[in-house]
Amino acid sequence: MTQQPPQIISSESPFAGDVFVKRHPALIERLVAVWPFAPGQRRALSELVEENVQGVIRPLPDSAADAGLWRDWGSGLYGQPWTSVPFLWAESFFYRRLLEATGYFEPGPWRGVDPFAPFKQAELAGEAVSAEITALDDVAALADDERGQALLLSSLWGNRADLGFQITAGRGIEASGLVADDSARLWELLRSEAGGTVALVADNAGSEMVADLVLIDHLLAHGLADQVVLHVKPSPYYVSDATLGDVADCLRALLHSKGKARAVGERLREAAALGRLRMRADAYFCAPFDFTAMPEGLRREFAPATVTILKGDLNYRRLAGDRWWEPTIPFAEVTDYFPGRVAALRTLKSDVIVGLETSTLAGLNAVPHWRTSGTHAVVQVRS
Ligand SMILES: O=P(O)(O)OC[C@H]1O[C@](O)(CO)[C@@H](O)[C@@H]1O
Numbered sequence: 001m002t003q004q005p006p007q008i009i010s011s012e013s014p015f016a017g018d019v020f021v022k023r024h025p026a027l028i029e030r031l032v033a034v035w036p037f038a039p040g041q042r043r044a045l046s047e048l049v050e051e052n053v054q055g056v057i058r059p060l061p062d063s064a065a066d067a068g069l070w071r072d073w074g075s076g077l078y079g080q081p082w083t084s085v086p087f088l089w090a091e092s093f094f095y096r097r098l099l100e101a102t103g104y105f106e107p108g109p110w111r112g113v114d115p116f117a118p119f120k121q122a123e124l125a126g127e128a129v130s131a132e133i134t135a136l137d138d139v140a141a142l143a144d145d146e147r148g149q150a151l152l153l154s155s156l157w158g159n160r161a162d163l164g165f166q167i168t169a170g171r172g173i174e175a176s177g178l179v180a181d182d183s184a185r186l187w188e189l190l191r192s193e194a195g196g197t198v199a200l201v202a203d204n205a206g207s208e209m210v211a212d213l214v215l216i217d218h219l220l221a222h223g224l225a226d227q228v229v230l231h232v233k234p235s236p237y238y239v240s241d242a243t244l245g246d247v248a249d250c251l252r253a254l255l256h257s258k259g260k261a262r263a264v265g266e267r268l269r270e271a272a273a274l275g276r277l278r279m280r281a282d283a284y285f286c287a288p289f290d291f292t293a294m295p296e297g298l299r300r301e302f303a304p305a306t307v308t309i310l311k312g313d314l315n316y317r318r319l320a321g322d323r324w325w326e327p328t329i330p331f332a333e334v335t336d337y338f339p340g341r342v343a344a345l346r347t348l349k350s351d352v353i354v355g356l357e358t359s360t361l362a363g364l365n366a367v368p369h370w371r372t373s374g375t376h377a378v379v380q381v382r383s
Pocket residue numbers: 019091159162164165203204238311312313314315317349350
C-alpha cells in the first residue's frame with residue numbers, strides 16, 4: 001500500500017475544529033428544543049457540549065454494553081481535548097456519547113428513539129423530496145442512458161441535503177460542479193458486468209435516500225444489477241445518516257406518491273420480497289475507523305460485487321482514510337486495498353480529497369473553502 005500521510009486532527013483544520021466548537025453545540029441546542037428530555041438527559045448533553053468545547057474526552061460509563069469495546073478503540077485518546085485526536089475517531093465517538101446521553105441503548109422509554117428523527121422527518125416532508133418525486137415524471141421521458149445519468153447525479157447531489165452539515169453551512173449554497181467525473185466509466189462497468197450484485201453504501205436519509213432508491217430501481221429494472229445490497233447505519237449517526245427505519249420511511253413516501261414515483265416504490269417493495277434488494281446494517285458502519293480496518297464479513301460482502309458505490313462525505317473519508325493526502329494522488333492508488341471495484345459519489349464537505357487533475361486543483365485553489373463548502377463534487381471509480 002502507498003505510504004500514508006498523517007490523519008486529520010481537528011486542531012489542524014479550522015473546518016474540523018468548528019465541528020466541535022460550533023456545530024455540535026448548535027446540534028445539541030436543537031435537540032433540547034424539540035425533545036421533552038429529563039434533567040439527567042439534559043445534564044449529560046450539556047456536559048457533552050462543555051467537553052467538546054473546552055474539556056477532555058471522557059470514556060463511556062462502565063455500565064454501557066460496549067464500554068469495553070470503546071475503551072480499546074479509544075486507548076490513548078481519553079483525557080485529551082476532542083480537537084487533539086483524529087477527527088474521524090472523535091466525531092464518531094461524539095455520536096456514540098450523544099446516544100448515551102439520551103438513553104438510546106438503555107432499557108426504558110428512550111431506548112431505540114432516534115433523537116434526529118424530527119429533523120429527518122421534516123426533511124422528508126419538505127420541498128426537496130416533493131420536487132424530486134415530481135421530477136421523476138419528467139425524467140421518464142428521457143432516453144435510458146440520459147435517465148440513468150440524471151438519476152446518478154440526483155443521487156450524488158442529494159448528498160448536499162446532509163442535516164449536520166446544514167446546521168452551520170446554511171442553505172442556499174450554490175453547486176459549482178463536478179471536479180472529477182468518472183461517471184462514463186461507472187456506466188461502462190455496470191453495462192459490461194450487467195446482471196451481478198451492486199453494493200450501495202448509503203449516506204443520508206430523506207431526499208438523498210429517495211434519490212438512492214430511485215437509482216437502485218433503475219439498476220434493477222434495466223438488468224444492470226440482478227441484486228442490490230443497500231448498506232445503512234445500525235443506529236442514528238451524524239444526524240441524518242440513514243438507518244433501516246429511514247429507508248422504510250423513504251419507501252413509504254414513494255409508495256404514497258403518484259405517477260412514476262409510486263411505480264418505483266412498488267417495484268422496490270417487490271424487489272425486496274424477491275431478495276433482489278437486500279438490506280445490511282453492519283456494526284462497523286458506526287465504528288470510528290476507516291475502511292482499511294473493515295472486518296472480514298464486510299470484505300466478503302464487497303469483494304464479489306460488480307461495484308461498491310460509496311455515498312457521501314463520511315464514506316469518502318473512511319475510504320481515503322481521512323488523511324492529508326496530496327490531492328493529485330490517483331484515486332485508484334489510495335483505494336487499492338478496498339475489496340473489489342469501488343465508486344465514490346461525494347459532495348466535498350471536509351478536507352480530504354484525492355484523484356484531482358493538476359489543472360483542476362490549480363483552478364480550485366483560487367476558490368475559498370472549496371474542500372468543505374459542499375459546492376463541489378466527485379464521481380470517482382476504481383474499476
Ligand atoms: O453526510 P455526509 O456527506 O457523510 O457528510 C457528513 C460530513 O459532515 C461532517 O460531519 C461535517 O461536515 C463531516 O465531518 C462529515 O464528513
